[in-house]
Amino acid sequence: MLEIIEALLSSTLEYFPALLFAALGATLSERSGVVNVGVEGMMRAGAFCAAVAAITFPTPVGVLVGMLAGAGMAAIHGYLCIRWRSDQVVSGMAINLVALAGGTYLLESLYGPNGTPPIHQLTRWHLPGLSEVPLLRVLSGHSALTWLALVLPFAFHGLLYRTPLGLRLRAVGEKPHAVATLGLSVTGLRWLAVLGSGMLAGLGGATLSTAVLDRFEQHTPAGLGFMALAAMVFGRWTPLGAFLAALFFAFGGALRIGLASSAPGLLEVVPQGFLLALPYVLTLAVLAFQGQRTHAPAALGTPYEQESR
C-alpha cells in the first residue's frame, strides 16, 4: 500500500511542475488585468525552443531559451493587447493557432515528424538522506524544476501580497485608473506581468521537453495550457490556490495513469474519460457555486485607456 502511494506521489511530482509554472504565469498576467488564453501556445513555443537549444547547448541553457521563447510570444500578445488595446481573447487564441501550426511546420522541416532528437534530460537530484525515509523519499529523484515548483508559489505569494510591486500589480488589474493617478505606469506594469507570464509559460513548456520527456514531441503540450487556465480559475487567481490546484490536478492525472497500468479492471467501472474530465468539471462547479462573488480581477479583459473612466 505504501509503495502504491509513494509511486503516485512521485509521479504527481513529476507532472505537476509544468502545470504549475503555466498556471502561475496565467495568474500573473490575469492579476494585472490581461487575459491570457495563449498559455498553451506560449508553452508550445517554450517546449520547442528549449528542446532545440538543448541539442547544442547544455540543457539548463535550453530551459532559459524556452523561457525567452515564451516571453517572445507574450511580447506579441502584449504589443497587441497593451499597446493597441486589441481583444485579449482573440490575440491569445491567435497565438495558440500560430504556435500549433508553426511548431508543426518547424518540427517537420527540421527534424521530421517524430520529434526532435533526444537530449540530455535535466539532472535528477538524488538526495542520499531522503531515500531511506518512507514517504519522504518520493522527493528524491526529481529535477531542480520540481524543487523550484515547490518553492516558487510561496515566493510568488510573497511578491504579490507583501511587496509594493505586488500591490501595484494587483491594483492594476482591479482599478488601473487608480494606479495611474498615483503617477505609476499602467502599461509598464502590465508589460511586466505579461512578459513574466510568458516566461513562466515558456518554463512550463521547457519542463515538458527537458525534464518530463527528453525531446519535443508533435503534440506537446497537448492541452496542458488549458488545464493550467483551469488551475488558475480553480485556485481563484492566487499563487497558492494555483499551487494546490496544480498539485490536485496532477495527482488526478497520476492516479489515472497509475490505474490504467496497474488496475485496468477498475477503469471498466470508472471510465478514464470521467477522470480526465474531472478537473474541468470541478472548475465549472466551483465557478457555478461561487456565483456572483467572483474572484476574477475587476479590470480583467478591459484594455486600459487613459481617457476612459
Add this chain to the structure above:
Amino acid sequence: MGERLRAVLPSVFSVFLALAVCWVFIALTRDAETATGAYLQMLRGGLGDWAQYFESERLTVLTRPLGEAAIKAALLLLTGLSVTVAFKVGLFNIGAQGQMLVGALAAAVAGAQLQLPAVLHIPVAILAACVTGGLWALIAAGLKLARGVHEVISTIMLNWVAVSLVDNWLSVGPLRAGAGTHLSITGTAEIATSAQLPRLLGEMSRLHLGFPLALAVALAIWVWLSRLRSGFETRAVGLGSEAARAAGIPVVRRTAQAMGLAGALAGMAGAVLVLGTEYRYPGGLGAPYGFDGIAISLIGGNHPLGVALSALFFGALRAGGTRMQLLGVHKSYPELIQGLALLFVAGRLVWLALLRPRKVAPVVPTRQPETSPEVPRA
C-alpha cells in the same frame, strides 16, 4: 474612408500580410524556390490544376480539388458562423470545438442506429447533431446567465469535458464499433447509407450536400440578423445589454437563444463532417475546427457574408495544404497562414492607424500649453 472600407480593409491586408510572411518563412527555412513552388501547389490543390486541365482536358483535375476545398469550407463556414452568432449577442464562443464534437457523435449515433429512408434519415441525423451541440452550448449560456460565469472560461472547460467524455469514454467504450467484442476498432460504427450526404458530382469529386447546406445557412443567418426583429434584438443585446433591457428586449431569452443557435451551428458542422466524409465518428475530430471558426469569424469581420468569403478562401488554402506535402511542407501550413491572419486582424487598430489619412499640418504654429503643476505624489 468609408465605414464599410474600414471594416473590410484590415481583414484583406491581414490575409495578404500573412501570406507574405509565411512565404518569407519558408524562404528562410528552405529557399525561395520551394516557397513559391509550395504556394503554387497550394493553389492547385485548392482551386484545381488548370494547367493540367488545358493539357489533358480531364475535368477531374478541377473538380477533385475544388470539391475538397468546398468540403473544408463548409466545416469552416459552419463553425465560423457559430462564433459569429455568439459574438452578435456579445458572447465569445470558444466552445465551438466541443459543441462540434458532441454534434458529430450524435450524428454518428443517429446515422448508425436508426433505420429510416434517406429523406428522413439525413435531416434527423443533422437535427440530432444540432440539438446536442445546442444543449452543450446552453450549459455555458446557463452558467453565464444564472451564475455570472464568464463564457470564455466555461466554454474552454466544456471543450475539454467533451473531449474527455467522447474521445476517451464513449467512442472507445460503449459506442465503439463492436463494443463488447474483442475487435479493436477505433471510432463508432459506420452510418447507414441512407444517412450519408449525397455526392453532388458523383464520382468526379467528394463534393457533397454539406456545402450548399452551409451556404444556405450563412444566407439564412444573414437575413435573420439584418432583416428580422429577433435578429435585430440579438444584435442590440450584443451592443449593450443594459440599453437593450431598457428598450424592453428580453435580454436573457435572446442571449440563451443565440448561444443555443451557436452551439447548433457547431453541432451541424460535426454532422457535416460525419455524414459527408467520415461516415462514422472516427475517435477524434482530427483538427481544431472549432478554433478555426474563431479565426474565420474574425477575419470575416463577424458578418455572415464576410465569414462565408473567409471560409471559402481558407477552405481552398486548407484543401491545398495536402499538395504542399509534395515539396516537404507540412499539410497544416495553411493553418499557420490562417493563425497569422487572425493575429494581424487582432491588431485591427494598427491597420486603422496606418490607413488614417494624413492630416494637413496646421499653418499657424501652436504653442504648447503650459504644463500643469505637478500633483504631489502620495
